[in-house]
Amino acid sequence: MAFGDYQNEIYFGGLRGSVPPYPVAFAALELTAEAALPTSVWSYVAGGAGDERTQRANVEAFARWGIVPRMLVGATERDLSVDLFGIQLPSPIFLAPVGVVGIAAQDGHGDLAAARASAATGVTMIASTLSEDPLEAVGDALGETPGLFQLYTPKDRDLAASLVSRAEAAGYKAIVVTLDTWMTGWRPRDLTTANFPQLRGAALANYVTDPVFRAALPESSRNDPRAIVEQWASVFGNPLTWADLPWLRSLTTLPIILKGICAADDARRAIDVGIDGIYVSNHGGRQANGGLPALDMLPDVVAAVAGCVPVLFDSGVRSGSDVVIALAMGATAVGIGRPYVYGVAVGGTAGVIHVLRSILAEADLLMGVNGLPTIASLRTADLRRVGALSD
Ligand SMILES: Cc1cc2nc3c(=O)[nH]c(=O)nc-3n(C[C@H](O)[C@H](O)[C@H](O)COP(=O)(O)O)c2cc1C
Numbered sequence: 001m002a003f004g005d006y007q008n009e010i011y012f013g014g015l016r017g018s019v020p021p022y023p024v025a026f027a028a029l030e031l032t033a034e035a036a037l038p039t040s041v042w043s044y045v046a047g048g049a050g051d052e053r054t055q056r057a058n059v060e061a062f063a064r065w066g067i068v069p070r071m072l073v074g075a076t077e078r079d080l081s082v083d084l085f086g087i088q089l090p091s092p093i094f095l096a097p098v099g100v101v102g103i104a105a106q107d108g109h110g111d112l113a114a115a116r117a118s119a120a121t122g123v124t125m126i127a128s129t130l131s132e133d134p135l136e137a138v139g140d141a142l143g144e145t146p147g148l149f150q151l152y153t154p155k156d157r158d159l160a161a162s163l164v165s166r167a168e169a170a171g172y173k174a175i176v177v178t179l180d181t182w183m184t185g186w187r188p189r190d191l192t193t194a195n196f197p198q199l200r201g202a203a204l205a206n207y208v209t210d211p212v213f214r215a216a217l218p219e220s221s222r223n224d225p226r227a228i229v230e231q232w233a234s235v236f237g238n239p240l241t242w243a244d245l246p247w248l249r250s251l252t253t254l255p256i257i258l259k260g261i262c263a264a265d266d267a268r269r270a271i272d273v274g275i276d277g278i279y280v281s282n283h284g285g286r287q288a289n290g291g292l293p294a295l296d297m298l299p300d301v302v303a304a305v306a307g308c309v310p311v312l313f314d315s316g317v318r319s320g321s322d323v324v325i326a327l328a329m330g331a332t333a334v335g336i337g338r339p340y341v342y343g344v345a346v347g348g349t350a351g352v353i354h355v356l357r358s359i360l361a362e363a364d365l366l367m368g369v370n371g372l373p374t375i376a377s378l379r380t381a382d383l384r385r386v387g388a389l390s391d
């Protein structure tokens with residue numbers, strides 16, 4: 001079945017009098033999600049760092065690029081599959097790691113909702129360390145779809161090793177180490193609502209189920225929510241340096257991907273020390289305000305990596321058109337963040353499936369009408385700055 005078929009499902013459903021169950025346009029999805037969530041939850045998910053100019057710039061950056069369409073190609077069959085570390089994925093998108101996604105779900109199980117959507121669509125999921133369902137349960141819910149595990153490296157190295165070995169045992173195919181969030185950025189919306197869900201104990205399931213974490217808690221406090229949160233806060237973020245990478249490498253034989261690399265020099269140096277994948281992201285503008293849009297940093301990193309390892313990308317992706325532009329710029333696979341959280345908010349598993357199928361349908365149809373039917377052909381696309389066609 002082609003991804004673009006979702007368009008016909010919606011059209012013909014309309015002919016039979018059924019409207020799509022959830023909004024299709026991102027702006028409408030956003031409004032519906034906002035209406036479905038308490039203000040503090042909406043602020044946490046939708047908000048970002050500082051005055052959120054970098055978060056907005058991430059989205060706006062996509063509108064500055066355009067693809068020159070090719071005709072007479074007969075692109076009736078499209079192939080959106082990609083190879084990631086030897087894993088053949090049916091599509092070039094993935095669920096970016098989102099901690100605390102449970103707070104957006106009616107039943108508190110946003111991680112499982114996302115994993116089930118991943119199982120249903122074949123869209124791979126990067127499961128966050130900060131989940132409300134333990135990584136083993138998320139892994140089970142992924143079914144046949146390969147999952148990746150995102151690691152927030154704690155200060156306690158034994159705890160880091162334990163999380164990684166649990167991820168290996170649960171069948172995750174790679175470890176994604178997030179570098180940009182060893183402490184949280186200045187997030188005025190959360191500060192205004194005095195809301196940081198982790199401080200209420202949300203999303204600490206991987207810690208409370210971990211033998212190393214539990215052993216560090218006095219026996220009398222093992223079921224005390226406040227002691228658990230305090231223990232978590234004391235171990236959460238280890239600001240890694242280059243000197244830590246050999247230790248990180250020694251933890252696992254799985255591929256290691258570094259998330260948050262945006263500078264060409266950092267990408268080159270990471271590859272030199274044996275890192276298997278680079279993940280360009282500015283955390284959706286949630287960490288450093290005043291920085292460049294993530295998309296603007298992608299071409300330099302792609303050039304520096306020169307095809308040696310996969311380059312993952314996220315930050316600001318809202319549609320299939322955005323996915324196509326990031327792929328044309330050289331990303332190997334493109335991460336969906338906030339849109340899927342809004343899918344969880346409006347419809348749980350079904351909401352996420354709808355969001356993913358909509359994004360994939362648009363990307364698929366776009367590749368057809370642009371005459372660029374494969375990811376390889378997309379990479380050769382004539383991508384120009386808007387307004388620069390005659391340069
Ligand atoms: C509510 C929320 C929680 C997030 N939690 C994590 C996390 O636990 N680990 C991580 O590496 N990135 C996390 N991110 C960042 C995403 O992986 C991704 O980089 C970001 O959402 C991309 O920006 P966009 O959603 O605006 O496209 C989170 C993002 C959001 C919105």
Ligand SMILES: CCCCC(=O)C(=O)O
Binds near residue numbers: 099181184283286
């Ligand atoms: C301490 C970070 C919490 C999860 C996260 O990555 C985010 O809110 O952006």
